[in-house]
Amino acid sequence: GCPRGRLWARPASRAMDSRMEMEPYPAEPMSPYGAGPMDSYSPGAMDQYGQTGDWQQQDMYFPPPDGVSPSGYTQDPSSSMPGDNTSYQRFTEQSNSSPVAGGIDPETGIAPRRLTDLVCTVIFAIYVLGMILLVVIVRCKMVDGHKYSDVRRLTHGMDYQARLCGVDEGVEDKPFVFWCRSNPSEWWAPSELDLWNPSCVKQCPHVSVPGSHAPVPCLYPEQKYFCSSAPNAKCKIPGGQFGNVINFHVQSQQSIVFTNPYNTKPIGGRFCLPVNITLRQSILRGPLNAGVRSLGSFQDCWGALFFAVLVAVAFSYFYVLLMNECAKLLVYGFLGSALAAFGISGIFLLVTALPFPEVRHLNPLFNTHTELMALVITCSFGLFLVSVTCAISGTITHVAHHWGHIRELMRAASECFLAMRSMLIPPLLEALWKFFLAWILTANFLPLISVGWYDDHRTEIDGQKFKGLNTRFYFDWSMTPWILFYLLGSVWIMELCTAFGQFLVAFSVISWYFLKKEGSSKTGAPPLPPLHGTLDGVVYHFGSLCLGAAIVPWVRPIRVFNWILDESFPSATAECCGPVAFCTPCCQCLGKGFGACEGACRRHFTPPCCTRKGCSYKYTKNVYSDIIIRSQHFLPAAERSSIIINTHKACEKYLMSLTIITVIGVISIGSISAMLTYVIVLRTPSLSDPTSSSFVTSPMAVALYAFCLCGSVTYGFMSLFDHAADTLLYCYAWNKKFNKETVEQFMPDSIDSLVGHMKDKEDGFQYFGNARPEMYLASWMPKKYRERALQSKTGSLKNPPQATQRQQQPQPPALSGRGPPDVSYAGASDDPGGQYINMGHVSPDQPEMEGGYYYGAPMYSSGGQDYTGGYAGAG
Numbered sequence: 001g002c003p004r005g006r007l008w009a010r011p012a013s014r015a016m017d018s019r020m021e022m023e024p025y026p027a028e029p030m031s032p033y034g035a036g037p038m039d040s041y042s043p044g045a046m047d048q049y050g051q052t053g054d055w056q057q058q059d060m061y062f063p064p065p066d067g068v069s070p071s072g073y074t075q076d077p078s079s080s081m082p083g084d085n086t087s088y089q090r091f092t093e094q095s096n097s098s099p100v101a102g103g104i105d106p107e108t109g110i111a112p113r114r115l116t117d118l119v120c121t122v123i124f125a126i127y128v129l130g131m132i133l134l135v136v137i138v139r140c141k142m143v144d145g146h147k148y149s150d151v152r153r154l155t156h157g158m159d160y161q162a163r164l165c166g167v168d169e170g171v172e173d174k175p176f177v178f179w180c181r182s183n184p185s186e187w188w189a190p191s192e193l194d195l196w197n198p199s200c201v202k203q204c205p206h207v208s209v210p211g212s213h214a215p216v217p218c219l220y221p222e223q224k225y226f227c228s229s230a231p232n233a234k235c236k237i238p239g240g241q242f243g244n245v246i247n248f249h250v251q252s253q254q255s256i257v258f259t260n261p262y263n264t265k266p267i268g269g270r271f272c273l274p275v276n277i278t279l280r281q282s283i284l285r286g287p288l289n290a291g292v293r294s295l296g297s298f299q300d301c302w303g304a305l306f307f308a309v310l311v312a313v314a315f316s317y318f319y320v321l322l323m324n325e326c327a328k329l330l331v332y333g334f335l336g337s338a339l340a341a342f343g344i345s346g347i348f349l350l351v352t353a354l355p356f357p358e359v360r361h362l363n364p365l366f367n368t369h370t371e372l373m374a375l376v377i378t379c380s381f382g383l384f385l386v387s388v389t390c391a392i393s394g395t396i397t398h399v400a401h402h403w404g405h406i407r408e409l410m411r412a413a414s415e416c417f418l419a420m421r422s423m424l425i426p427p428l429l430e431a432l433w434k435f436f437l438a439w440i441l442t443a444n445f446l447p448l449i450s451v452g453w454y455d456d457h458r459t460e461i462d463g464q465k466f467k468g469l470n471t472r473f474y475f476d477w478s479m480t481p482w483i484l485f486y487l488l489g490s491v492w493i494m495e496l497c498t499a500f501g502q503f504l505v506a507f508s509v510i511s512w513y514f515l516k517k518e519g520s521s522k523t524g525a526p527p528l529p530p531l532h533g534t535l536d537g538v539v540y541h542f543g544s545l546c547l548g549a550a551i552v553p554w555v556r557p558i559r560v561f562n563w564i565l566d567e568s569f570p571s572a573t574a575e576c577c578g579p580v581a582f583c584t585p586c587c588q589c590l591g592k593g594f595g596a597c598e599g600a601c602r603r604h605f606t607p608p609c610c611t612r613k614g615c616s617y618k619y620t621k622n623v624y625s626d627i628i629i630r631s632q633h634f635l636p637a638a639e640r641s642s643i644i645i646n647t648h649k650a651c652e653k654y655l656m657s658l659t660i661i662t663v664i665g666v667i668s669i670g671s672i673s674a675m676l677t678y679v680i681v682l683r684t685p686s687l688s689d690p691t692s693s694s695f696v697t698s699p700m701a702v703a704l705y706a707f708c709l710c711g712s713v714t715y716g717f718m719s720l721f722d723h724a725a726d727t728l729l730y731c732y733a734w735n736k737k738f739n740k741e742t743v744e745q746f747m748p749d750s751i752d753s754l755v756g757h758m759k760d761k762e763d764g765f766q767y768f769g770n771a772r773p774e775m776y777l778a779s780w781m782p783k784k785y786r787e788r789a790l791q792s793k794t795g796s797l798k799n800p801p802q803a804t805q806r807q808q809q810p811q812p813p814a815l816s817g818r819g820p821p822d823v824s825y826a827g828a829s830d831d832p833g834g835q836y837i838n839m840g841h842v843s844p845d846q847p848e849m850e851g852g853y854y855y856g857a858p859m860y861s862s863g864g865q866d867y868t869g870g871y872a873g874a875g
Contacts, residue, residue: 108514108746109738111631113536117543120634124492124546131489134482135444138451146454149447153473154296155697157198157270157288160219162454162471165200165270174200178272179283180218184259193279194221195286197470204272205261215258219470222459225251250461254469269695294701295449298442300687300694301702304680305709308673309435312710313428315669316717320424323661323721324414327407331399334664339392346385353378391568397587398567399660400575405754409657412750413724416512419525423508423720426530430501431713434494438709441490448483451476494712495549500537501716502621502723503545503628507533509727510628513735516745536628544627544634551619551634558609558616563659569594618642621723622655625730641730648733650755658725662718670711677706729755 103112141148156164157177166175178201181190197219205212227249229239239247264272271288273280323330352363353375360366365374399406417423452475459468508529515522526532537545570591576583602611609615618638622645626637645652681687681699689695696702728751735743 107739107742108629109734110510110514110629113540114631115543116541116627116631116633117547120543120547120550124496124543127489127492131444131486134486135447138447138479143453148453148476149451151299151446151450153450153452154446155270155299157200158473159200160197160470162456162473163200171200174202175270176201176204176266176272177270178204178216178261178264179274180216181259181262182221184218184220184257187260189276190262190274190279193274193282194218195283196472198287201272204264204266206263206265206275213261216261217256218259220255220257222468223253223255225249225253248462252459252461252466252468254459256469268697269689269692294698295446297696297698297701298446298705301677301681301696302439304677304684304687304702305439305706306435307680308677308706308710309431309713311676312669312673312713313431313717315672316427316431316665316714317424319665319669319714320717320720323410323665324418327410327661328403331660331664332396334668335392335396335399339389339396342385342392343389346382346389349378349382349385353382391564394569394574395567395660397570397574397576397591401571401573402657405654406657406660408750408754409654409725410661410721412728412748413658413721415748415750416509416724416728417720419522420508420512420529422528422530423505426501426504427716427720430497430716434497434713434716435709437493437497441493445483445486445490448479448486451479491553492546492550495553496545498712498716499545499549499552499621499624502719503537503541503624504530504533505719505723506621506624506727507536507628509724510625510731513728513731513748514746517748520749522748540631541627544637545624547634548619548623552621555616555619559620559656562610562616563656563663565598567660569598571595613646621719622726622730625727625734629731629734644733644737645730648736648755651729651733654754655726655729656722658722662715662722665718666711666714669714670707673710674703674707678703 104110138149150164152164152167156167156175158164159171159177163169163171165171165177166173177198179193179195179198182192182194183190199216199218201216203209203212205214205216207213225235227233227235227237229237229244229247235249237247237249239245241247263275265275267273271283273283273288319330349363352359352366354360363374363378365377452473454471454473456471457465457467458470458472459466508526511526511529511532512522515524515526518524570587572588572591572595574584574587574591575581576587607614611617618641620641622641623634623638626632626641626644627634630637630640632640645655678699681696681702686692686694687696688699728748732743732747732751732755735746
């Protein structure tokens with residue numbers, strides 16, 4: 001067995017003895033950054049624990065030496081540095097437990113479990129408690145004897161006295177809403193309707209329904225009579241009594257009159273809409289708009305939604321298994337079907353927009369809208385669908401070019417989760433948990449949008465309002481901030497389910513990766529890693545999951561948008577497959593043009609946070625891998641995970657390569673579930689019968705909700721491919737960074753063909769020149785040394801013999817084929833040519849340059865070295 005809180009991949013005896021195996025801190029003077037001796041410190045260089053030497057947050061991989069602080073500092077300067085530990089770390093960690101001496105595995109670098117982001121757990125609990133209190137207060141509040149919130153307002157109509165038809169006293173037996181004529185004296189078809197003073201009726205009047213044409217009591221429009229003693233008044237009354245200057249007489253009259261009904265038909269189980277299309281459209285654009293109808297559709301549809309979720313789960317399992325067997329067929333089949341569907345639909349709409357009656361009658365929009373409105377909608381949707389068709393064509397060229405490594409990553413992910421069949425269980429539990437949470441959150445959201453107050457003083461005389469026969473209900477717009485508060489909390493809660501599922505996938509993959517191979521392959525599997533990951537996630541890392549769930553969903557749309565832009569246009573390396581392979585040169589030519597335009601637009605218009613190096617690509621699901629390995633807080637884990645990936649170019653190149661698999665799964669299974677939900681609602685009598693109390697007013701709104709819910713469910717299953725592959729790449733990058741000697745023991749053969757050729761090279765570091773001034777050794781040197789360095793930079797020091805001698809040494813034969821680098825070449829620190837990071841290199845035949853032999857600065861950095869091994873560290 002292994003100690004509690006450890007990943008199962010690490011042997012217990014090795015983990016328990018690691019504190020004795022770790023070397024103590026060196027006795028020589030240390031740099032203030034905890035990276036090693038002062039004279040060998042190099043900004044941006046990695047220490048033996050896989051960390052950069054720059055002054056960032058101190059964690060178990062960077063314990064500061066006791067009593068060491070930079071000259072002039074009276075306290076730890078990291079407390080004011082960017083990327084520093086959050087101020088609450090001292091409340092969640094024991095200060096006397098040095099992680100280096102407390103059990104970091106020397107082979108894998110996996111740290112013992114500890115509490116992370118505990119404050120975020122408390123914040124999340126307080127937020128959820130606030131949501132509960134908000135719902136309770138709203139449900140119990142009363143205003144002027146009326147309920148402040150009543151969900152039935154979303155599904156039942158109100159008459160002119162704001163009584164809910166079929167619910168309130170006096171209209172219990174009248175469930176339908178009937179809109180009266182504006183002119184009660186009309187007996188023929190109405191010319192206009194009184195939209196805001198309807199009446200409740202037992203059944204919708206129609207000439208074919210016996211007994212439905214009885215007169216309907218309606219509120220007669222208010223009649224006002226105004227008389228005055230003024231000379232120009234139409235209605236004159238005597239004046240001047242008792243010294244009055246002018247007399248007024250105002251009479252307001254409201255009456256209930258019985259009007260002749262007109263032909264209607266029941267809609268939504270509770271509304272009588274006119275047969276006349278013009279009158280019906282006036283109601284649908286006014287009091288019965290699409291927003292009102294859709295909001296009232298989520299009370300009785302949960303049986304259909306639950307069945308849709310089960311279907312999504314079944315299709316997700318089927319998709320995962322089929323993708324492992326016939327991935328290419330599924331991917332190209334989906335893309336081809338989508339290409340045909342969108343292309344045909346777009347062309348059809350554009351053709352029906354032509355001014356020919358023979359084709360326009362095929363478009364139903366011209367029958368339900370005005371000609372101009374139908375033309376605008378048709379052209380807009382037609383152009384959009386054609387654009388989507390072109391985007392899918394570009395995606396196909398990208399998939400054809402990258403299919404080789406996509407397939408290899410899928411095989412690696414399949415090998416991992418098929419070795420641990422227990423990984424197939426958490427997505428099912430996540431799906432059920434998401435459904436019940438969505439049900440609870442939606443059911444408690446409806447009361448928030450049904451709040452309001454009643455105004456029964458609507459008769460105005462001389463600026464004063466009096467109570468009349470009509471009453472109006474108004475929505476309380478002051479509730480809007482609290483509705484946003486609830487919506488943000490709902491997104492947070494739903495995303496927490498996704499984050500927990502990703503955490504379990506990462507935990508399982510890391511446990512499997514760090515199992516030592518037997519021979520050339522991994523033969524065993526950790527025992528129930530999802531179970532142990534659940535315990536660790538709840539006990540130790542729940543706060544980090546809460547913080548991740550609060551950040552990741554708001555930056556994910558940026559990555560999705562960038563992915564769509566990248567995949568929608570062919571690139572310079574585009575490929576066409578199958579019968580259209582001859583179009584490859586044309587696509588590549590187009591790709592060069594698109595690439596140039598896209599590059600210019602991104603350089604000038606893309607905010608820094610939206611680039612590959614910005615925060616949108618820093619706060620991803622890969623952060624959970626660093627949290628699991630280093631037991632670190634979320635924000636510093638985001639920084640470190642980005643560094644680890646970006647310093648290994650092969651891993652950075654293949655990261656998120658399986659996004660296309662996730663997109664196809666989410667869209668296809670979500671669409672199937674949505675269509676199935678729509679059919680179920682239409683075919684279920686209790687949901688489709690207008691006279692039923694559980695009638696669904698807007699099946700389309702329910703289908704759209706099903707698409708979002710089932711797409712989220714499917715996204716959890718797609719993590720078995722997408723997130724598992726990314727976690728394997730991250731584990732390899734971390735393994736190579738922390739202890740390169742053990743890479744061969746852990747790296748599975750499935751990713752060896754992708755990144756194995758880089759395992760013997762040193763990683764590059766990209767942080768030179770980006771740090772604070774006090775992070776460089778030169779800023780800690782005495783003033784006379786800085787002056788001497790300044791003099792050398794201006795040319796006072798001439799003919800440095802040592803540099804000249806080293807510079808003119810011949811290159812080794814193994815690298816002679818590369819030729820001497822040019823003046824502007826600046827390679828990575830892992831380059832076998834030994835160039836210097838961010839430094840120009842002068843070949844032997846170049847003349848001496850002003851200020852020294854090397855461009856940039858007179859010092860070498862980041863561990864760069866030439867062929868003879870010189871200038872290591874800070875030259």
